[in-house]
């Protein structure tokens with residue numbers, strides 16, 4: 085392409101320059117012709133002028149000779165055939181060359197003896213003399229002299245008649261339009277000497293050189309180009325023409341200045357060349373642009389082909405399918421279909437073809453209906469946006485082959501390059517992960533993660549359908565005991581069974597979720613009122629009424645259910661979940677096993693509980709706990725046998741707060757362990773203090789919470805404290821609740837054995853509230869059995885009450901344990917207990933818990949005079 089453009093441009097230029105040269109020749113030809121024509125025209129005028137002058141001289145000569153010198157010059161005005169504007173002087177000069185007569189006004193008196201126009205006639209016979217231009221001898225103005233001889237009657241020389249013609253008469257033919265500023269119009273004599281000339285506007289007399297040399301003309305008339313440097317004083321080239329006037333032996337000479345004559349041509353040539361250059365540049369640029377575009381196109385095509393080739397080769401053995409699809413357009417240019425123009429074997433296989441079969445096929449030939457629409461939408465999208473990437477569920481489209489394909493489309497040029505990868509395995513893996521991330525492994529129920537995805541959609545649907553959704557937050561009651569008593573595996577089994585029971589209690593499509601631990605969630609959609617949710621809650625509670633049977637035994641489990649309703653209790657999933665949880669918590673707080681709909685007040689209760697917890701923490705951090713001491717009296721001797729340490733909260737604003745107001749909070753928040761440690765510390769410190777003032781101290785009993793046992797550090801805490809304060813083991817009793825025994829785990833047994841080794845006394849607290857048997861207590865080797873207040877209250881009220889108490893005392897004694905009756909409030913009870921041989925008594929009748937004092941609050945013996 086560029087080569088062709090150069091050739092075309094070069095050819096154009098050669099032809100253009102040749103044409104220009106031809107034009108120049110033509111113009112030069114015209115110059116020569118014009119010079120010749122000018123010479124001819126002016127020669128005719130010159131001939132007329134010369135004939136006029138000749139006529140005048142002849143007329144005067146004839147008149148002079150005929151009148152024997154008596155002619156007056158006034159008659160000259162009557163001469164016929166003289167042009168009106170012809171300007172000349174007539175002068176008669178005598179034989180001695182002196183002026184005789186003249187039409188020159190006030191002529192100069194000059195002798196013209198040596199003038200050629202005079203001397204030419206002295207010897208010669210009559211001739212018509214024409215001289216070169218000169219300054220007139222009588223007029224002193226430029227003139228051209230013409231003369232004839234005058235003879236007397238005998239034929240002797242008698243002077244001359246001189247006609248001095250103003251030069252303008254000869255060169256009036258100078259045409260400014262043709263000859264311009266440097267043209268020449270000249271008159272030459274037969275001797276080729278210049279007689280008169282005009283150069284531009286300037287009159288040139290023979291004295292000033294116009295030509296550098298004498299011209300020699302081969303022909304009487306003609307034209308030629310004269311080199312300025314060779315021929316003209318001003319050095320300018322000229323087209324010259326000449327015409328010989330034979331009658332008077334004159335030559336009329338014209339010169340057209342070459343530069344001036346060619347100026348229009350040169351201007352036009354310059355314009356043409358300028359335009360040609362511009363045209364060449366434009367053509368060059370266009371051809372360059374066209375070349376670049378062609379090259380770019382070719383390069384892209386080559387790239388595309390290479391890419392296709394490479395891609396096909398690369399993917400032939402691989403897993404990726406590869407296709408090239410060309411759009412098919414209608415008359416309006418709209419894409420209406422695509423045709424496969426290339427593909428690899430794998431790609432063809434994805435669509436159920438061989439490569440050769442697929443190439444040439446159209447999309448709308450392969451697919452119909454929705455599949456065709458979706459495919460066309462995808463390909464048209466890629467056409468418009470130049471790329472597309474996505475995953476397609478082929479199974480849902482009803483296309484055989486891989487279940488999932490990853491499709492990537494790019495549009496490098498006009499065609500689409502499509503790569504397809506089978507991602508069925510990866511997808512299956514993702515789905516499996518997704519399923520796992522949404523499923524609780526233990527129960528197979530959906531998990532909390534599933535809820536976060538499910539609930540927002542469900543709530544949106546409910547908003548649209550203007551229905552209600554209920555969230556039932558279910559926490560199993562006393563589940564921990566299953567783990568503790570029957571082991572973790574039994575706990576797992578109970579959780580699985582719980583899931584099954586929940587399923588049976590709700591409609592088949594109601595989702596049941598295990599949120600974690602022993603917490604479940606039931607979602608009830610499309611409800612119209614609260615009753616429906618209440619009804620389901622009751623069914624759930626009913627479903628949990630039968631005890632759970634697991635391989636390790638049976639266990640009864642209740643349910644605490646909190647219910648939040650959409651949209652009343654929250655617009656968003658997390659708010660509804662939180663409020664259902666709060667409602668559930670309120671059920672727990674109210675004694676478990678029941679259901680509550682969410683109420684704002686629950687929230688307030690939770691907030692105040694949180695506030696109380698903060699205060700309790702503060703109390704522990706700032707030593708607000710104090711220990712009171714309640715005496716236990718030996719019923720046989722009436723002496724104080726020991727003191728029970730009972731913790732109180734010396735609240736800065738509420739005064740002394742009883743333990744029932746904060747112990748369960750301490751247990752729930754895990755602060756119970758710290759509280760227990762503080763009590764141990766305070767008791768040891770108190771005993772150390774008392775020992776400084778009192779010789780005989782009675783032991784102090786410390787209540788140890790089950791949590792302390794679970795933490796497993798009770799032994800270390802107690803022994804280090806006793807060591808620090810120098811307290812002997814004989815002064816320490818530990819009261820351990822019956823429920824702690826129930827959690828008869830390895831840790832509890834180990835801890836009890838270690839304490840026993842330390843030598844401290846061990847008491848079973850609140851006996852009768854749990855289900856421990858006396859033999860179980862015996863195996864743990866306890867020293868004291870504290871019978872719960874509930875049994876003491878029944879004394880003397882019924883026969884059974886007394887029999888039961890007597891039995892407990894007898895059995896405890898037979899196992900070597902002393903018995904303490906708790907909650908003794910009347911003298912009568914004391915008497916009965918004494919009769920039953922109960923060992924010790926404790927209760928308000930004897931003493932309230934007393935604040936610490938300088939000495940141990942030991943009661944005087946006279947305190948019980950009536951029974952002592």
Ligand SMILES: Nc1nc2c(ncn2[C@@H]2O[C@H](COP(=O)(O)OP(=O)(O)OP(=O)(O)O)[C@@H](O)[C@H]2O)c(=O)[nH]1
Nearest residue numbers: 559560561562563564565567572573575576601602
């Ligand atoms: N077996 C088993 N136990 C679990 C699992 N997840 C959590 N737990 C236990 O479930 C118990 C749940 O604690 P709580 O709800 O406080 O126990 P609870 O006895 O039901 O207490 P209340 O709800 O107050 O009646 C904890 O002891 C957890 O260790 C599990 O997957 N399997």
